[in-house]
Amino acid sequence: MTTLDIPELALVALVGVSGSGKSTFAARHFAPSQVLASDAFRAMVADDENDQSASADAFGALHHVAGVRLRRGRLTVVDATNLQPHARAGLVAVAREHDVLPVAIVLDVPEALAWERTEARTDRTHGRQVLARMQRDLRRSSGQLAREGFRRVHVLRGVEEIDAARIRLEK
Numbered sequence: 001m002t003t004l005d006i007p008e009l010a011l012v013a014l015v016g017v018s019g020s021g022k023s024t025f026a027a028r029h030f031a032p033s034q035v036l037a038s039d040a041f042r043a044m045v046a047d048d049e050n051d052q053s054a055s056a057d058a059f060g061a062l063h064h065v066a067g068v069r070l071r072r073g074r075l076t077v078v079d080a081t082n083l084q085p086h087a088r089a090g091l092v093a094v095a096r097e098h099d100v101l102p103v104a105i106v107l108d109v110p111e112a113l114a115w116e117r118t119e120a121r122t123d124r125t126h127g128r129q130v131l132a133r134m135q136r137d138l139r140r141s142s143g144q145l146a147r148e149g150f151r152r153v154h155v156l157r158g159v160e161e162i163d164a165a166r167i168r169l170e171k
């Protein structure tokens with residue numbers, strides 16, 4: 001079993017390609033109210049969780065809510081791919097603004113598995129190319145996270161390690 005130590009008050013960024021299991025992981029380990037999902041914010045601002053044109057507004061709203069939660073001392077988990085440096089920089093900035101530690105949890109599954117899962121879903125329509133690009137972004141990201149300001153970086157490789165992980169909140 002892998003124990004992931006996380007400060008009781010942290011901004012946790014999940015990092016992984018579509019289909020890596022971020023939302024599943026978030027639901028397993030955190031309360032629904034602790035999880036801010038980019039999908040939910042796209043739906044909130046555009047009535048369509050897949051409307052990529054709504055991303056800037058959705059993330060603006062997500063960062064705002066994350067900031068409010070951190071100001072109130074609430075652990076906050078960001079369920080988005082977080083594969084782009086600029087997306088992660090926004091989260092690190094929100095955390096720093098509130099003197100809270102930014103933590104990254106990377107879910108790294110084989111691309112073939114992520115694709116298999118994507119094909120089985122009705123709520124995702126992106127193609128193989130899009131997934132391949134995400135996988136490249138993930139490869140580029142690993143190794144950068146600590147440098148970007150994430151104070152803890154937990155990397156879970158493969159479904160077994162992901163399923164065996166447990167979160168320990170540090171008082």
Ligand code: ATP
Nearest residue numbers: 016017018019020021022023024025117124162163
């Ligand atoms: P997206 O970025 O598109 O939102 P995601 O990373 O949130 O994707 P999930 O929605 O959590 O991915 O998972 C994708 C699919 O894989 C779901 O159908 C889910 O049931 C399945 N899945 C996720 N994690 C696991 C797991 N640990 N074991 C078995 N199946 C899983």
Ligand code: MG
Nearest residue numbers: 022023024079
């Ligand atoms: Mg998801």
